[in-house]
Amino acid sequence: MRAPVTVVGVADDRFEALSFEARDALAGAGAVAGSRRHLELWRSWPVSAATQVETLEISGDSTLVAAAVRRWAIDQHRDVCVLASGDPGFFGIVRALLGALDRRALRVLPALSAVSVAFARLALPWDDAVVVPTDGRHRADVVTAARTARKAAVLSSPDAPPEALGMSLIEAGAVMDLVAVCERLGSADESVRELTLEELAGGRFDPHSVVVLVGPGRLPLVGWEPGAGNVLAWAAGRNDAGATGAAWNESGATDAGWSDAGNTATGAEVRAIALARLALPVSGVLWHVGAGAGALAVECALARPALTVFAVEGRAATAARISAAAVARGAAVHVVPAWAPAALGPLPAPDRAFVGGGGLEVLDAVLGRLRPGGRAVVACTTLDRAVGAADRLGNLVELSVGRGEQPPDRGWRLATRGPVFLAWGPA
Numbered sequence: 001m002r003a004p005v006t007v008v009g010v011a012d013d014r015f016e017a018l019s020f021e022a023r024d025a026l027a028g029a030g031a032v033a034g035s036r037r038h039l040e041l042w043r044s045w046p047v048s049a050a051t052q053v054e055t056l057e058i059s060g061d062s063t064l065v066a067a068a069v070r071r072w073a074i075d076q077h078r079d080v081c082v083l084a085s086g087d088p089g090f091f092g093i094v095r096a097l098l099g100a101l102d103r104r105a106l107r108v109l110p111a112l113s114a115v116s117v118a119f120a121r122l123a124l125p126w127d128d129a130v131v132v133p134t135d136g137r138h139r140a141d142v143v144t145a146a147r148t149a150r151k152a153a154v155l156s157s158p159d160a161p162p163e164a165l166g167m168s169l170i171e172a173g174a175v176m177d178l179v180a181v182c183e184r185l186g187s188a189d190e191s192v193r194e195l196t197l198e199e200l201a202g203g204r205f206d207p208h209s210v211v212v213l214v215g216p217g218r219l220p221l222v223g224w225e226p227g228a229g230n231v232l233a234w235a236a237g238r239n240d241a242g243a244t245g246a247a248w249n250e251s252g253a254t255d256a257g258w259s260d261a262g263n264t265a266t267g268a269e270v271r272a273i274a275l276a277r278l279a280l281p282v283s284g285v286l287w288h289v290g291a292g293a294g295a296l297a298v299e300c301a302l303a304r305p306a307l308t309v310f311a312v313e314g315r316a317a318t319a320a321r322i323s324a325a326a327v328a329r330g331a332a333v334h335v336v337p338a339w340a341p342a343a344l345g346p347l348p349a350p351d352r353a354f355v356g357g358g359g360l361e362v363l364d365a366v367l368g369r370l371r372p373g374g375r376a377v378v379a380c381t382t383l384d385r386a387v388g389a390a391d392r393l394g395n396l397v398e399l400s401v402g403r404g405e406q407p408p409d410r411g412w413r414l415a416t417r418g419p420v421f422l423a424w425g426p427a
Contacts, residue, residue: 004073005080005101007088009111010038012186015045022109023047026081031072033058033065034083042083062096070100085208087113091133091155115153118182118210121192129153134160139168144283144306146213147174154211161207166200169213173284173371175308175334175348178214181205269401270379270420271296277377277395277424278352280304287312287350289340289366290357294322294333300352301331308332310347314339341365350374360388367392367426377424386421393425 006025026047033056087110119126130149135157183191183206283306288297291311301309313319319337326333380386390396402414
């Protein structure tokens with residue numbers, strides 16, 4: 001069966017960039033459909049016969065376009081060309097056309113998709129990227145998909161332009177290591193700009209753009225700095241990935257693989273109660289300051305994939321072990337190998353914070369940055385520090401854990417751990 005409708009993908013404004021098949025189809029077309037830009041482009045090409053060929057501008061409901069194309073091709077027996085951006089089968093017009101035409105009535109001649117061109121312009125691979133269309137999707141779904149992917153290409157639309165995406169990501173407390181807006185790819189006035197989230201939110205861009213986002217991603221980044229693009233730093237620190245944390249499970253039922261010089265302040269039972277007191281939001285920013293082995297940071301990242309989690313740990317070797325453990329679990333944790341409170345300055349303000357070390361000076365620095373409505377939880381092993389934290393936060397509890405042990409005679413006994421004090425608030 002001959003295909004009466006040819007869908008031509010356009011990724012470059014030059015007529016010479018079209019394939020021989022595409023040029024031949026356009027030369028013999030009895031009707032042409034496309035966006036205003038594509039129709040203007042078509043009229044500038046030598047195959048155009050604008051006075052003899054009926055045209056239809058694609059500007060609204062794609063189902064109406066599909067019905068018009070069917071009328072031309074099936075009822076009037078005309079050869080029809082539909083011009084589309086990039087690969088028409090990649091979030092393109094092909095889906096709408098299949099609602100009105102048998103697929104055997106279509107011939108699709110794809111060009112490079114806008115997403116592949118965008119990543120090519122940035123010299124980045126994209127086999128691990130998530131493509132997020134904004135048209136018709138709820139804003140919260142777009143934000144969650146964009147911020148939880150290691151890499152994302154967001155296809156903006158008039159109802160959700162790039163600047164609106166930037167504002168939504170900032171409101172959600174997102175952190176990105178690379179933000180790029182790719183406009184009018186393949187055109188003479190093509191623009192590819194790398195910028196910050198704040199610049200994205202405050203700018204004005206072509207609504208039909210590709211926004212590329214990198215970070216925080218499924219895997220952690222070591223040595224985080226705002227806008228630094230620390231994929232290389234993370235890669236350099238992951239040689240022992242998998243060596244730590246393999247014995248740990250998501251329930252926190254064991255501390256195997258999380259030993260930290262005998263520290264009992266964040267054992268599995270303490271972590272469980274600390275998580276309850278943190279009352280983790282679905283999205284936002286969490287700091288784990290004085291992260292030690294990093295178990296709580298990893299648990300938070302796994303429990304709330306849309307959280308941006310920072311683990312601040314001054315001991316370089318311990319910070320590297322947190323990274324390896326997070327990699328092993330597939331948890332999105334930014335590891336900051338520096339001492340608080342100095343390390344906290346460049347970080348985005350937290351919605352939640354867990355302080356496991358550093359004293360009251362660190363707690364004061366955390367509270368000074370805490371977002372309105374935020375919450376901090378502090379774990380202490382000494383009463384004087386616990387009282388100081390409780391004075392600031394308004395709540396205090398003492399935890400004594402008795403773990404069952406089975407000695408050689410096979411009887412059971414309780415081995416007491418603690419006490420540990422948890423303070424939380426503001427009240």
